[in-house]
Amino acid sequence: MTDSNKKPQEPASRIVTPTSSRREFLKSAGLFTGTAALLGGGLELLSRHPGASAESAVPGSPIVQAKRPLGPYDTSEPVTPYEQATTYNNYYEFGTDKADPARMAGTLHTRPWTIKIDGEVKKPQTVDIDTLQSWFPLEDRIYRMRCVEGWSMVMPWLGFPLGSLIRRLEPTSKAKYVQFTALLDPKQFPGQRADVLNWPYVEGLRLDEALHPLAFMAVGLNGRILPGQNGAPLRLVVPWKYGFKGIKAIVRITLTAKQPQTTWSLAAPDEYGFYANVNPKVDHPRWSQATERRIGELSRRPTLPFNGYAKEVASLYSGMDLRKFF
Amino acid sequence: MARRSGALGWLGPAVVVGGLIPVIVMALDAGSGALGANPVQRVQLQTGVLTLALLLLSLACTPLRLVFGWTWPARIRKALGLLAFVYAALHFLVYLFDKGILNSDFGLQTILTDIVKRPFITAGFAALLLLVPLALTSFKGSVKRLGFARWTALHRLVYVAAALGVLHYWWGVKKDHTQPLIYAGVLLLLFAARWLWKKRKVTPRAKKRPVGGL
Numbered sequence: 001m002t003d004s005n006k007k008p009q010e011p012a013s014r015i016v017t018p019t020s021s022r023r024e025f026l027k028s029a030g031l032f033t034g035t036a037a038l039l040g041g042g043l044e045l046l047s048r049h050p051g052a053s054a055e056s057a058v059p060g061s062p063i064v065q066a067k068r069p070l071g072p073y074d075t076s077e078p079v080t081p082y083e084q085a086t087t088y089n090n091y092y093e094f095g096t097d098k099a100d101p102a103r104m105a106g107t108l109h110t111r112p113w114t115i116k117i118d119g120e121v122k123k124p125q126t127v128d129i130d131t132l133q134s135w136f137p138l139e140d141r142i143y144r145m146r147c148v149e150g151w152s153m154v155m156p157w158l159g160f161p162l163g164s165l166i167r168r169l170e171p172t173s174k175a176k177y178v179q180f181t182a183l184l185d186p187k188q189f190p191g192q193r194a195d196v197l198n199w200p201y202v203e204g205l206r207l208d209e210a211l212h213p214l215a216f217m218a219v220g221l222n223g224r225i226l227p228g229q230n231g232a233p234l235r236l237v238v239p240w241k242y243g244f245k246g247i248k249a250i251v252r253i254t255l256t257a258k259q260p261q262t263t264w265s266l267a268a269p270d271e272y273g274f275y276a277n278v279n280p281k282v283d284h285p286r287w288s289q290a291t292e293r294r295i296g297e298l299s300r301r302p303t304l305p306f307n308g309y310a311k312e313v314a315s316l317y318s319g320m321d322l323r324k325f326f
Numbered sequence: 327m328a329r330r331s332g333a334l335g336w337l338g339p340a341v342v343v344g345g346l347i348p349v350i351v352m353a354l355d356a357g358s359g360a361l362g363a364n365p366v367q368r369v370q371l372q373t374g375v376l377t378l379a380l381l382l383l384s385l386a387c388t389p390l391r392l393v394f395g396w397t398w399p400a401r402i403r404k405a406l407g408l409l410a411f412v413y414a415a416l417h418f419l420v421y422l423f424d425k426g427i428l429n430s431d432f433g434l435q436t437i438l439t440d441i442v443k444r445p446f447i448t449a450g451f452a453a454l455l456l457l458v459p460l461a462l463t464s465f466k467g468s469v470k471r472l473g474f475a476r477w478t479a480l481h482r483l484v485y486v487a488a489a490l491g492v493l494h495y496w497w498g499v500k501k502d503h504t505q506p507l508i509y510a511g512v513l514l515l516l517f518a519a520r521w522l523w524k525k526r527k528v529t530p531r532a533k534k535r536p537v538g539g540l
Binding site: 024028031032033034035036038039040041043044046047048049084087088092096098099149151194196197267283285286287288291293295296298299 | 333335336337339340341343344345346347348351355362363364365366367368371372375376379380424426428429440443444446497498500501502
């Protein structure tokens, strides 16, 4: 089309001149707009990752549970809005972007779901999630959660103390550690098709840590059934440790004599330790841990030792060099 | 020839406008909440990626001329380079904000410690510093004032800056290195194109040299 326009048409050159200059101008304007849009659009495509929209947050059905008054371990700090807590997640089984879990969680099916309990216990067994959940009265726990990346949230979990479960399993005298294993299923976890981490995800606690009343097994959030992106149907919550300790989608709990090899400490031993206690004095090699950004706030706040739970848990680590055992 | 350059007059302004579109979209996103739960981190990452993308585009201009004989990329190289600098500066400003520029205990000491202590920050900061003299000498009189040879030598720093930028991205990513790998790959490709062309051009002369020497 351009070519045929360019060809000088035979008649009346005095008419052609203004027309062609106007054409020239329109052509330039079009090219200008096109190029600007192309470059701008290309750059947007490369760099823009809008956060997951609120609609992609799986609402979850409400658990019939009356809100309890604040318990001895609850924080009274404002709770992170449900929309943000369910759309900003680190869950590499669904993908490495923080918006991936909310988008992909629909591929995870949490019923039926069984948990295998084995190792140094007197009562090894495989139990259905609903049965396991029914063993304990569910309670609310409003905990701070601090991610190793330097952000934090306040999460209203619903669940039961891990200690109650461990005691029910009756550990043998050899049991020193608790190892947790998450579901391995690339069909349900698209992120597991990539070798980003050693799948399945494994985490662990020392037995005394696991028995501490703050250590918690969550099955709900904000009074609703735990959404997939937050770790349904069963996840660990250890509020004085960095968030990655809180393994999600647990399918196996093993009591062991030896310290478990945990996923992140295998992936980057110099960056992520077994203990992973929140410690503003021990920097991550690539960033300071002295401050954090509470999701929903723009400026940072100082990070507290043991994420503010030092009074409760510091005694667990008396005599340990927390720089070495980070 | 003059008619032709006049016909391409729209190109430079189009690149500047297109290059600034992400700033506008980021501002709109900030207003609508589309930057997600951690907007500071989102803007930090996005300005960083834009810096690298524009830097690589500016570095692609010469290879495009060498390989395809196109001359138009040379007309937008400066605009692309300056846009990269604008995003690098924004990226640094967001970093300062994140470090707590609004806090009372914020100071030069905090920043310097961070830059010295962490290789990841050191690389990024060094890349930014290298871009500053390039941006300052990108104006019309600079080539004349410096002399073409010195100006060219100085502007070769962009290669180091781009390499440091990619390294900075690599180190900054926690686990999935796909994105930084793509940028590293493109950068290597652009370096390779330059190197191959230089070798091809130099070879005949190198063959002649022994003769001349005799």
